Amino acid sequence: MMLALESDADLQPFNSMAISERAERLVRVESDAQLREALALADAHGWPVTLLGGGSNVVLAGPVPGLVLVMCSRGRRVLKRDGDAVLVEAEAGENWHRLVGWSLDLGLSGLENLALIPGTVGAAPVQNIGAYGVEVRDLFDSLDALDRETGEIRGFSLEECEFAYRDSVFKREVGRYVILRVRLRLHTHAQLRVDYAPLAAAWAATGLARPDARVVAQLVMSIRRSKLPDPSVMPNAGSFFKNPLVSASVASALAAQFPSMPQFLQTDGQVKLAAGWLIDQAGWKGFRDGPVGVHSEQALVLVNPGGGTGAQVLGLAEKIRQDVLQRYGVLLEQEPPVVGG
Ligand SMILES: Cc1cc2nc3c(=O)[nH]c(=O)nc-3n(C[C@H](O)[C@H](O)[C@H](O)COP(=O)(O)OP(=O)(O)OC[C@H]3O[C@@H](n4cnc5c(N)ncnc54)[C@H](O)[C@@H]3O)c2cc1C
Structure with a gap:
């Protein structure tokens, strides 16, 4: 089947944070052959390629140049x-x-x-x-x-x-x-x-x-x-930060200072902390920052109820990261990759 290339496509329906950004070009691929065809086309024109599945683990930070490939193969x-x-x-x-x-x-x-x-x-x-x-x-x-x-x-x-x-x-x-x-x-x-x-x-x-x-x-x-909020009602990308892994000595120092902090010993000796607890304790749960915010039930989930931009989502994430770093000395790592911009 011929490839149906769409120009200047709206990516809002393709990401669960409902961020409205444009893709220079977009194509749905349904088979290995179509994928090869689309990649050959991109290579021939020097277009950068961005891959999307359901868009439920990405933050669109700006227009996406080149070609967005949406994986639609079935079976x-x-x-x-x-x-x-x-x-x-x-x-x-x-x-x-x-x-x-x-x-x-x-x-x-x-x-x-x-x-x-x-x-x-x-x-x-x-x-x-x-x-x-x-x-x-x-x-x-x-x-x-x-x-x-x-x-x-x-x-x-x-x-x-x-x-x-x-x-x-x-x-x-x-x-x-x-x-x-x-x-x-x-x-x-x-x-x-x-x-x-x-x-x-x-x-x-x-x-x-x-x-x-x-x-x-x-x-x-x-x-x-x-x-968890249903993205079709409250746009979000699931957990926005990974649960941080720290050494046993860092974990015991934190436990001494914050006795109620949940800690989970891993098989390799590291200790996993609950990112949601750190953000919640820092007072961010339910916080609103213009069109974006922190979910009122789950502090680990950033939400976009007001049609905010990727930059606004990432701006809020950075404020949270800095605050958690200052309070606990723990650097939160973002889970969804940033696309575009
Ligand atoms: C409400 C909600 C709850 C969630 N709960 C969980 C959870 O409990 N546990 C969890 O782990 N995650 C969770 N997530 C995150 C998300 O569901 C997963 O990461 C999921 O696997 C993303 O799939 P996707 O097709 O939407 O990927 P996309 O967001 O489209 O892509 C994510 C990344 O994978 C790459 N990619 C996509 N398809 C391919 C492919 N075929 N080959 C190579 N690279 C590819 C993309 O380029 C991008 O870098 C949640 C998200 C939401 C919105």
Whole structure:
């Protein structure tokens, strides 16, 4: 199929913060062949390329020059069954939450804790999405990506993705790889993870003895709906900052000064702090800065109810970062990448 290139496209419908910026050109790609065609066109004209999935983890900071590629490839399938283990594959443009629902409908478990995370399958490995004690790397088998440096499609194993907390080789080497499809290892016998505090409490309250992945997904969805703003009602990009990791000595000094500060010891000896708690304690929850602000229920989420610009969002983020740094000596790292400008 021919590529349908749109000029001077409004990006507002393409980002969950509803920031209104223009793309010099925009094209939806539905197949590997269309992707190659679009990249060849961009190379021939010297256009910079920006990749978007669902736009739920980006901040648009200005007009986007060159070509915006929106990943719209579809398809998901069971590749292999081996006893209890089931290998599934989905194309990059598939909606992540719909993949979760599809796998649950097939009686498979593994993705239930990751229900209702916005965005596409192709973006899930980019920041190793995670929620309620599970990250995509826990289910990951492999993926195919187009390497823009070599023009080749290559497979990536778990190790090659270099997954870390909200991080991977794809997030670090921005623009080099286009993820085409992702393979995940799921199970027919539920191996549920309900140890994460809010989920554990909700699970206990059901009184159910038998593990059931669908019930866990329902609980996750209702906890998320009660805590996180729906971007279609209150534009946002989810958690705006990563939870900071500090050394054990920094953590114990902070605990001595702030005894109620939540701290989570990691397997590598580092300690994870709750960015939302730091921002909340610093008094930012519900703060409004013109058209943008901090969500009134969840301090980790910056919102854009008034149609603000990316610069206004980033300006507020910087004020919060400086304040938290001054109070706690902890530097917050922004989670969503900045695009355009
Ligand atoms: C309300 C809300 C709640 C959220 N909750 C969570 C949560 O619980 N846990 C969590 O981890 N995240 C969460 N997020 C963040 C977001 O949902 C995830 O990061 C998601 O994976 C982004 O997918 P996307 O398709 O929208 O990516 P986009 O925002 O379109 O892109 C994000 C980045 O990935 C790159 N990218 C996109 N597609 C590809 C591809 N095919 N190949 C290579 N690079 C690509 C883009 O270039 C960009 O750099 C939340 C966001 C919102 C708005």
